[in-house]
Amino acid sequence: MKEFEDLSPDEEELIAAIRNYNKSYPNGKRELMRYINQLLDGLIRQD
16 A cells, blocks of 8 residues: 555554455445454554
8 A cells, every 4th residue: 555654454454354345345344344343453452
């Protein structure tokens, strides 16, 4: 991604998954949303 060169691979994957969700809606909605939530949970620090 040109505009965000400092993104981690996980952050890039999250953005790609969100874009795929928006493109494929409503097909695969539940599976993609679960995957997006897993990625997000992995990126959020929980102290």
